[in-house]
Amino acid sequence: MTYYKFQSRLLRKKSGKPADIRPYLAAGLTIAGAVMFYFIVFNDRSGVVGKIAARILLNFFGRVAYIFALWLAYEGVSLWRSKNEKKWRMDFALSALEVALLCGLVKFVNVYFPAVPNYGGLLGKNVAEFFTRLFGPAVGGALNLTVFLYALSVIKDFSFKDIFHRVYDVAKRDIEEYRKVRALAKKLDDRRVASSSGSDEVGKARAKAVAPEAAQTATPPKAPVKPSAPARSQTPAPPPAQFPPAPPQYVNYKIPPLDILTPPKNSAEEEQHHAHLDRAKVLQQTLGDFGIKVEVGDIIPGPVVTRYDLNLEAGIKYQSITTLQDNLALALKAASIRIVPIPEKSAVGIEVPNPATRIVTIKEMAQADDFVKNPSPLTFALGQTTDGVPYVTDIIPMPHLLIAGATGSGKSVCIHSLIVSILLKARPDELKFILIDPKRLELPIYAGLPHLYDPSVTPDKVGIITDARKAMSTLKQLVYIMEKRYELFAKHTVRNIESFNELARSRSVEGMHPVHYIVVIIDELADLMLISRREIEDDIQRLAQMARAVGIHLVLATQRPSVDVITGVIKANFSARIAFQTTSKVDSRVILDAIGADELLGRGDMLFLPPGAPRPVRLQGTFVSTKDAENVAKYILAQGHKPSYEEYVRRDGAAASAAPVDREKEEKEKQYILSALRLVLERRRVSQDLLKAHFGSSAQATNVLSLLEKDGFIMKPEGTNRWTIHYDKIQEHLANEESTAKE
Incomplete structure (x- = not known):
């Protein structure tokens, strides 16, 4: 796998237009305002004018004024880094709305908890009154919080739904791990209990075996010894339980080696190096003709397609690239291309077919x-x-x-x-x-x-x-x-x-x-x-x-x-x-x-x-x-192994297994089939509804119907929905059963 790195200075078109200094000027003024606001609100030695200004700001914004300086500094730095004045204006307006909504939320805290002072200021009071008059205190507070969170998600470009899903996935993973640990601990406890009980039984058996011998050696044989005690001590331990023979395990079976497979052919990716570079230039030039400035990042060749990662400038929509899909395919002389987003790189990938494909064997x-x-x-x-x-x-x-x-x-x-x-x-x-x-x-x-x-x-x-x-x-x-x-x-x-x-x-x-x-x-x-x-x-x-x-x-x-x-x-x-x-x-x-x-x-x-x-x-x-x-x-x-398994369904509908066959159930199902055959022979037709009315069970009717079809008594020709009944076979089967019963 080969990666080709392209720097922006190699493919970026030079323009002779002077740089726009308005974003930098606005950013500098905003940062200066943040510094001035800090000295007015947080510094007691700001003079008479500063104290009056601080009193006005605190009365208007309440305690929210303390974070006002941080907000201004953040907005200034954001504008300086993005250099996109239009986007910054929208973010600035939404941030101002956020401050007003935050003041309103602080006021709503005072509404529900009167003991807490009003820290929202005059602005928070007016915002809270606006929501309260329209929707009441309960709904108004909830709506205020909702609008605040939504505006925050728009500014920060994130989704609360994604956050919820991530938290849910982490919690679900932790719960599953906890359950696995509990199950493993329970299994270990069961084994520990079983081993301890087994050791206790072995200890008791040894004690019983040693006790008669100790008594015999310690006391002289004055009285006759009971024969039961020596017999019990000399009895050998019972043999371990023998498991029944296991099913065929294909002991001599061998996995096919890789030598019998066709080896892969050598690829010619290195020879396509210059073709990848030329296509990258065509991509950038074509998008530039439509007013979209991009930088080609990584070029990642694959077996059939090559992906060109495009880094978009700020403010360019992804949809503006997808609408030009046919134009890009025409410029690249490709039958079709595919445009996909690449979230992990914040880029857009253009997948272009290779002139020569490589087979993945x-x-x-x-x-x-x-x-x-x-x-x-x-x-x-x-x-x-x-x-x-x-x-x-x-x-x-x-x-x-x-x-x-x-x-x-x-x-x-x-x-x-x-x-x-x-x-x-x-x-x-x-x-x-x-x-x-x-x-x-x-x-x-x-x-x-x-x-x-x-x-x-x-x-x-x-x-x-x-x-x-x-x-x-x-x-x-x-x-x-x-x-x-x-x-x-x-x-x-x-x-x-x-x-x-x-x-x-x-x-x-x-x-x-x-x-x-x-x-x-x-x-x-x-x-x-x-x-x-x-x-x-x-x-x-x-x-x-x-x-x-x-x-x-x-x-x-x-x-x-x-x-x-x-x-x-x-x-x-x-x-x-x-x-x-x-x-x-x-x-x-x-x-x-x-x-x-x-x-x-x-x-x-x-x-x-x-x-x-x-x-x-x-x-x-x-x-x-x-x-x-x-x-x-x-x-x-060539190894000579044949299919072997124990799980199959016999012709009477019972599953084959190592367990003894339930003769009563087998005879009962046999009687069901005979009863169904007599009914079909009498009515000259067959259907699930007929069998259901006869047996009183839909499940039993379905089972009997499938058995009749499997045994060849009935069949449904391809392309029709009606059963064909083999009356001769039914009569022959009933006659054989009657003769067997007489014998």
Whole structure:
């Protein structure tokens, strides 16, 4: 990363106009007035005229007159430093209003507390009477304070809302740290109590074992010794409890090395040095032609765009730069440029496309320190910023991600970079993928990986989900798995998957094993929404709201960023979003709630909005070629590991687990299905309302309807909203059940 510093004397245009001395003259008179005021009010030896003037000022301003000298001095210094007489006049007028309002506030203190003398003077009395006559003493005092604070915020150019948010964030952070410390202290106390109780039991056992031996050696064996005492002392200690065998841990599994990835190509940034300088001059000259004087500060070249930081003179509005965006692009001979504020530098950044772009490869990102040192199995090498710094994030705190953009903008490559980044960090027993690809084009590369997962089938049948209706069933079963995990966590009194896995690894609870993360990737959300928008939206909403604590994360991608696909319900639960190039400002607002994505260049150029961030970050996405993705997949498949997991939903709707099956519940659900089949055969139709009226429960009707569809008794053809009933299969199933019952 190279920085180019430009001094103002190199690029500033020389003007032959004489310097304006009026601001300096006004500043000098103001400072002199402040000094004179100080000697009049604070000095008893100011003469007769000074005493009379001091008495008049104290009667008019009250005790506020003591800070009047400081205020005048501050205004004079401000004018001397800013040299902007117009802005100073406005600040001076607002400051005078502040003094009057402050006198009024002091008078209101005397109104509410009569014992306190009136320190507001004649001016404060008149201001307080003005507000009191119009609004009364209570509302008038509050309004006086409100106007005072607002004028203060205008003068000092700050927002009380920002101050409140900062205080709130600090307080929230302190409370969270306090809770973590309390939880850790409680855990240590529990362990200390457990260890002390265990040591007490060991001490008692040793005492019981030593007591008979001591009695036997101390007293002669005159009487026969009871056989029970020696037998108890010679009995060996019971063996420790044996834990059941843990699930497959892929002991011989190896993370793919970086040697199988394509190395990055050498960049030609140094050769573009003179081009950056020429563009800086063009920027300054073009803005100067429109009467805007700027200084070019840092020039920060990136992989795709170069940012030119402009330092504006006092009094120049940011909007005056943005309105000239098309003119600047024309002068720079660029297809499009982007203008962004830079708060940390108090500057304006002009992002201009580079003549020659540089590809950000997955190997380059995987070698970055932020990626290597990140311990999370869900580490995502997202790309590089406009100044060439690697940007690595984590899916866990997001906790869900929305990816959208036009066709060919880089959305599918971003999904590959996400999958490959995780495969370079996570083992199959740490993380599982649910890959849904209705287009059947992008994700078949990863078929057969041991990281694959599908809660609706057994591990030997898992694969890439390409059928939209099968994807709907998988999402419904995933909701069921989520609820079962919540029950498991509640049983062991843990709050999230990190605490559960930590407890399981400590082996403090018999039969506990760590659970894996689940990342659901839907490559084209629009195809699922066409089948059944309401059901898909409900399942996604429920997973997005509740699944974070149990380690389930969603990644939704679409190339149609319209309101009927990215609905308000989905956007409300996906605070982390990636926007690639869009065809219109409307699509950009649908994704980010702001414009900007329509100005991107495509081919991986993105805007990433982190959770809680005020504005998106422009990045050049990580490029994963088909060869790199295939090399990673082949390396994993060559190790011979197969998909293995215990969390899936059987055909009878019960979740598979290590616990014994509830035969009574299994038989009850079986009877529900048989009753529903007889009802469908009798009525010659099926619907949720019909099953609800029959079973008396909407939830039971939904569960039975999904089981009937899963078993193939009913189906809903694509493009229709009516169920197709397979009566032959229903009759055959009922006949088999009757014959089995007779036997």
